[in-house]
Amino acid sequence: MRRWGHSGGQAGYTPVEPPAITVSWVWAGNVSDSAATVLARSTDASAVTLRYSTSSDLSGFSTVVGTEGSDDVWKFDLPALSPDTRYYYGFAGSDVTGTFRTFPTVGTAYDFAIWAASCAGHSGGEYVDDDVSNAPTFDVIRARLESGELIGGVHMGDRHYRDIGSNNQTSFRNAYNDVMAASRQRLLHEQGWMDYHWDDHDFGPNDSHAGSASKPAAQAVYRTHVPHWTLPDDEGIYHTYVIGRVRFIILDVRSYRSTNGSTDNSSKTMLGATQKAWALDIVDNATEPCIVIFCGSPWNGDDSITWGSFSTERDELIGEFTTLGKKDRLFMVHGDNHFLAFDDGTNAPGGIPTAQLAALDAGFTTNDGTWTSGIVKAEQQQYGILAFTDTGSQITVTVTGISVDSSSDETEEFSEDVVYPG
């Protein structure tokens, strides 16, 4: 049944049946307590209008006319939304619908949970085709979004394993569209917002860095094919936002990165000077009791691919966090390694609680780091949930590592709390 035949936005409005269009995927992001951005790809439309409403049947809808970007991706900025409210959207002329929940008013004590994971499409997996995954992991996450248990999530990179090594925007666009053509990923996007930062395999080749020929194309296509939050830089994709009283900082650990094999000294960097100064400024000015840093590469690691081989810069950051008086507010999250693990700060550098949450659909790589929970490496498909419980005087972060088997049965591997007073 088409949704647009039933109601109009204003009294006295007589709907005119729009021509049918094909919408191949949607993706909601850039959410705040008052706005959101939806992207939709439609190859056969000369104009696309999005309808949105707080009702699942889109009754009383408002409209936004899209602006067309490259590759038939249309962008819709939804203004003047209410905080902590579920919205539904659809399109004039299409049956495709989606939903997302806005954030609560910044500064409000708020209980919520998000998913976080990386790494889907590593070759050899049962659900992997052409380095793109269609694993049941995405179904179980979608079910938690659909039930309202999760409000959204963060994909921490290796969204595919195409290893694009050239400055070819078409290759990146194809990768985005092929990920969205995987039905389980496409349907997940219809059920909630998703933030995304890349890692090496979806930025360039394995272990890619600032010198990767793919960098300009990766950076350009991120800006057209991801409903991204405000990017403070014209090149990198680092960004920040607040949900309730929790600050999120999402780092870009590829655009400015030295090679992993460079000598570990003060000129070796994972973040680059500009991003590092930005991140420290955000941490310095953060008033939130809890600051979650999506730090891209494993913080609690010794391997050459991790912060362990950037230990001079890692020590510099720990020193700065300490000087700023913010170290005890931090929580580090990353993927990259293909296992689930958590450390309460006993072993992780700087004593900062750290979660390693992967892989959505990739085989086990190697053990690395010492952890108070995990390493859990039993399954091809794993992900994490970060739940935040805010009493108004303290925030408890509960990190849960979950494995998924081929029957979509889930196993909770660990669930650990970290308490942040304030």
Ligand SMILES: [Fe+2]
């Ligand atoms: Fe990976």
